[in-house]
Amino acid sequence: MAEGLENTIGTFQHAVDLGTDMLELDVQLSQDGIVVVSHDNEIKRTTGADIKISDTKFADLPPLHTHQEVTFLNALPVCFPDATDRSFCRLRDVFEKFPAVVINIDIKNDDDELIAKVGELVREYNREDLTVVGSRLESVIRKVHQQHPDIPLxxxxxxxxxxxxxxxxxxxxxxxxxxxxxxxxxxxxxxxxxxxxxxxxxxxxxxxxxxxxxxxxxxxxxxxxxxxxxxxxxxxxxxxxxxxxxxxxxxxxxxx
Structure with missing residues (x-):
């Protein structure tokens, strides 16, 4: 994200254009049941709006800030004033845009609906050999493995x-x-x-x-x-x- 706004299709495309072998992303679940690509559920850091993805319909999510702090970067916050893609994207959008790219998915919350929908999307797009799923939470890993034992973890x-x-x-x-x-x-x-x-x-x-x-x-x-x-x-x-x-x-x- 030091070269573009985090978790946008535009930034993922930039990474692929540079030759990346795998895209790493995190997912949350919106109020209307959409699997949203975002590290945070609370999005004040990235948008300035003091709201949660889980409490907001996907269509109502605000645009991303043009300036963001890169936690692991030895520098000041980065700014992209000319960024044209400032929208949150769906996991479905990423799968459709990058059908041949390996994607690593971090499920941030132990949410049964989110876990089930991630697995369903992986199967829908026949990505079992191109997707790695996991979480810091072992409870999430167990559920993914029980429901979809063929998805890499x-x-x-x-x-x-x-x-x-x-x-x-x-x-x-x-x-x-x-x-x-x-x-x-x-x-x-x-x-x-x-x-x-x-x-x-x-x-x-x-x-x-x-x-x-x-x-x-x-x-x-x-x-x-x-x-x-x-x-x-x-x-x-x-x-x-x-x-x-x-x-x-x-x-x-x-x-x-």
């Missing part, structure tokens, strides 16, 4: 913790895994330039511990051999790109 936060425990206990090779992708933050970005003066020392120490445990070449290689790809985020500078791929990541998620 990424690890929830709880499952990432379990993965690390299994790995360091030596049990991981003997445990079946339902997930197809490991998508985690690269903790080293927490003590980088962006948060050097804002993150308390105790959290930087915690990030270093997590980085030591999770950013393991052996773990990533083991997962890769089992057909589980690792993607790291949010990677926005050359040093982090180099480190991510040196660890064995198959890809990265970036604002550029």
């Amino acid at each position: 990424f690890f929830s936060a709880k499952r990432v913790v379990q993965l690390v425990l299994l790995f360091y206990s030596g049990l991981l090779p003997f445990i079946p895994l339902k997930e197809s992708c490991l998508e985690v933050v690269m903790p080293s970005i927490v003590w980088g330039e962006r948060w050097a003066d804002t993150v308390p020392t105790k959290y930087k120490v915690l990030a270093r511990v997590v980085d030591f445990l999770l950013m393991s070449k052996v773990l990533i290689r083991h997962l890769d051999r089992r057909g589980i790809h690792t993607y790291l985020w949010v990677i926005n500078n050359d040093a982090d790109f180099e480190r991510a791929f040196s660890l064995g990541a198959k890809g990265v998620m970036t604002d550029y």
Whole structure:
């Protein structure tokens, strides 16, 4: 989103034009049951309107601001005064516009209707081989897997913790895994330039511990051999790109 307004068809098209291999997006459910592409349910940050998507009909959603803050960018908020596409889009719109592009969907809420509709859309557009679905919430992952066992999943936060425990206990090779992708933050970005003066020392120490445990070449290689790809985020500078791929990541998620 450092090169365009987040979660718009125009910005997704720009990313595809630049050669991206996968689009990462988040979904919410509007008041009238539309699966909307948006990181936030409360959209004051992106629109200035103090409303929720879940309380608003899709047709009534306001346009996006032309200026937005990029959380993981080492810079001031970015501005796109000439942006022509300022509208929220539907997940259906993304599927129709990019039928051959791999799309990673993060379901933000444990909402049965949202979960069901995402699965239905994946099936409607025959995208089971081109879509990865998941959530930080294990309850969401379980429901997706129960309803649509053929849709690839990424690890929830709880499952990432379990993965690390299994790995360091030596049990991981003997445990079946339902997930197809490991998508985690690269903790080293927490003590980088962006948060050097804002993150308390105790959290930087915690990030270093997590980085030591999770950013393991052996773990990533083991997962890769089992057909589980690792993607790291949010990677926005050359040093982090180099480190991510040196660890064995198959890809990265970036604002550029």
